[in-house]
């Protein structure tokens with residue numbers, strides 16, 4: 001699933017590509033992606049609206065449009081937004097541009113916004129779990145899932161106290177607490193594994209037993225890992241690609257995520273994988289002791 005660094009990369013790229021453009025139409029082949037309004041209403045209302053801004057809230061992408069409308073896209077497990085041109089013939093959708101958009105992972109186009117420069121903004125989503133909501137900006141801002149988001153690690157007031165209070169507000173295994181969007185917004189399976197490896201904290205450790213020193217390390221590496229990942233333009237171990245269809249480079253520098261049975265970069269011990277809830281977690285049993 002795209003996490004904060006991937007969504008941030010998409011938002012930053014799209015800002016340069018589509019702000020100021022007008023939406024001339026929409027094509028959808030999987031209406032269930034649109035949570036509201038119904039497809040007919042959406043088609044009618046979104047036409048001729050201008051893209052004024054693009055923002056990130058946690059893992060959500062908010063596209064602010066003219067007439068006080070906002071289009072929210074949550075890419076969920078395998079969704080990613082692409083910028084290009086496509087040809088639709090029956091069920092077959094082919095990219096019209098050469099290059100990385102032709103990567104088979106970008107083949108699952110289920111929604112297209114047509115723009116007034118003859119380019120298109122498309123949602124590729126293999127598993128079709130993405131969520132799209134179109135409404136007045138105020139109604140989007142008031143969505144429960146946005147209101148409940150915890151502090152954002154990139155916000156200027158995300159200091160150690162904010163972080164500590166957030167983590168301590170929730171009892172449970174640190175791995176799960178880090179991924180809880182109501183505690184801190186934007187972190188998922190990839191970056192929680194990475195942060196915990198860097199901070200040398202066992203993923204099953206209970207938040208109640210974290211020392212001040214461990215919390216300080218966690219805070220430091222939360223920022224460090226996320227910022228490094230943004231610089232690398234995200235991780236493409238799974239389906240994520242940037243708007244031009246290109247891979248992020250964090251895969252090459254990741255330390256522990258999906259490295260089961262490979263040597264720990266710090267001590268050489270084999271990385272172990274366990275399940276926490278339904279999620280796989282990788283960690284070094286030597287560096288990260290319970």
Ligand SMILES: [Zn+2]
Pocket residue numbers: 264265266267268269284285286287288
């Ligand atoms: Zn190790």
